[in-house]
Amino acid sequence: MERKLAAILCADVHGYSRLMREAEEATLHSLSASRKIIDGLIDQHRGRFVGSAGDSVIAEFASVVNAVQCAVEIQSALKLENENVPAERRMEFRIGINLGDVMVEGDQIYGDGVNIAARLESIAEPGGICISDTVLTQIKSKLALGYTDIGEQRVKNIAEPIRVFRITTEARVSAPARLDDARARKFVRRGAFSLAGATIVIGTIALVQHLSLRPPAPSASIPPASPLALSLPNKPSIAVLPFTNMSGDPQQDYFSDGITNDLTTDLSRLPELFVIAPSSAFTYKGKAVKVQDVGRQLGVQYVLEGTVRRAAGKVRITVQLADAATGADLWAERYDRPLGDIFSVQDEIVRKIVTTTNLQLIVLEHGIKLDRRPDSLEAYDDYLQGFAYAFSNPTKENNEKARQLFLKAIALDPKFPNAYTGMAHTYLVDGLEGWAPNPEAWDRAVQWAQHALALDPSFAGGYGILSGIYLFRRQSDQSVAAAERALALEPNSALRYSQLANALSFSGKPLKAIAMTEKARRLDPRNQASYLIVEAGAYMMLGRYEEAVSALKGFLAGRSSGELDTIAHLSLAISYVEIDREADARAEAGEVLRINPRFTLGDPKQSPFQPALAERYDADLRKAGLK
Secondary structure, three states: OEEEEEEEEEEEEOOHHHHHHHOHHHHHHHHHHHHHHHHHHHHHOOEEEEEOOOOOEEEEEOOHHHHHHHHHHHHHHHHHHHOOOOHHHOOOEEEEEEEEEEEEEOOEEEOHHHHHHHHHHHHOOOOOEEEEHHHHHHHOOOOOOEEEEEEEEOOOOOOOOEEEEEEEOOOOOOOOOOOOHHHHHHHHHHOOOOHHHHHHHHHHHHHHHHHHOOOOOOOOOOOOOOOOOOOOOOOOEEEEOOOEEOOOOHHHHHHHHHHHHHHHHHHHOOOOOEEOOHHHHHHHOOOOOOHHHHHHHHOOOEEEEEEEEEEOOEEEEEEEEEEOOOOOEEEEEEEEEEHHHHHHHHHHHHHHHHHHOOOHHHHHHOOOOOOOOOOOHHHHHHHHHHHHHHHHOOOHHHHHHHHHHHHHHHHHOOOOHHHHHHHHHHHHHHHHHOOOOOOHHHHHHHHHHHHHHHHOOOOHHHHHHHHHHHHHOOOHHHHHHHHHHHHHHOOOOHHHHHHHHHHHHHOOOHHHHHHHHHHHHHHOOOOHHHHHHHHHHHHHHHOOHHHHHHHHHHHHHOOOOOOHHHHHHHHHHHHHHHOOOHHHHHHHHHHHHHHOOOOOOOOHHHOOOOHHHHHHHHHHHHHOOOO
């Protein structure tokens, strides 16, 4: 019989017999809902479901870290499920995890490794997690969790006592810096923009766009065409230009932009198609351009254009798919439908594009897996408006308005995962801005994101925001895993690549991070500056400061001025000191003080770098003349 070492997770429902006795059908319904969440999380964390009996669950994992992270997120998601349930009707699971040798027979596993996990589960409190000392040894330096030693426990049918620890989910982290220009501005004005803040922003500038799920703001003018056309990929390639709002009301732009973004996301899920990022496509918004110019500048074979007119409960959508080389229409259609049919129209457009671009075989053999459409048009509308509030001007008031709109969308359609991801984002922002205490705000963000994934385990947006949350909680391995999963689901997304680059850079894999940004740049050819600053952070971590200088100069030259310039000048000052160009470093420090005369250095202990490197960079900035 085969033997192997495995992490075993056992779970059951506290008071299950009582719940069944008091309300059998309701209990079975709740158990089914809980099991969907649990099974989805086990799969997400690369576990294998072994079996169940009644209310119990057994799963095995090759990684102890994955097993524990899965357990924590199961309890977080189930806690959210129980929020509005009376205490006496709550379905609260207990979880035990052990690392041990097991015997394998077919799909089943046996032995003391399994038995100990089951005994640990019986010791756990309702909604709690107990682990053995062998598990703690493997995870204590890898997960930002708390652990309570409850001593050696004698358990049934196990000869030796087991040292048991309870997990507490309060992550031992501090709030990192702000993400984008608007948030960076607040730090700068307070005069306490720390080095930690600068490095976090450098590593996560592209992450904001990714998490927001919003189309980027259009630029004032179309960037000049490249002197040479980009070469075509070796597979069908397409750019979805922003659909034009024909309603006569500029306030309805969010609706046409939302349709554009949804179509781009749907197409990005197909690995056999090459799809340009919205941040490049939206540079053409409101501009009269030739399809041939777009094709040459973006390096694509096809261009999709369209218009949206919404009025009196109806919607008219026109679409044209053109050959970018000749400008000739390959397919055009007009849809006059009731407003409630908008989602079926989107599905029809995607399928028509796929068949027109000679990818019929994909449809026939595999089908097209699209994100779940909401059951309610009003829910979709509330969701789109929520993101407009969250990102047009990220204030505390607007963040709360966004949250209320997302909650309204969830009330209208409890199975719409995008709205749950929106809720996760509002809590992430609460924590980053200091509008709510941490780690509570980020714990709530995790719960909402996990709920989205429980509804749809193939929803890339849920993994995307989880990657961001893990990054800020300094759980780099989990951030990388979530980003990899998001990219696997949307293999044509430039922002998925950049998000993975962020996670890889801070997990000690900057070379891989640079490779990811190179792939992102090809998918997003008109938004190069964002990826240059991500690359600069990776070069700094590699100690390749000359290359960091080059990337940072390219970043500053390739965009309009903004508060992120402060971060770029700080990074340039560090890099110049590291290559013994102190005069240049002092000039960069002068630029920092010119932009923000009240600038002061923060505590290097709050840096995401290892302590020695954090102290070194702090010394570099002081040598450049900053205090």
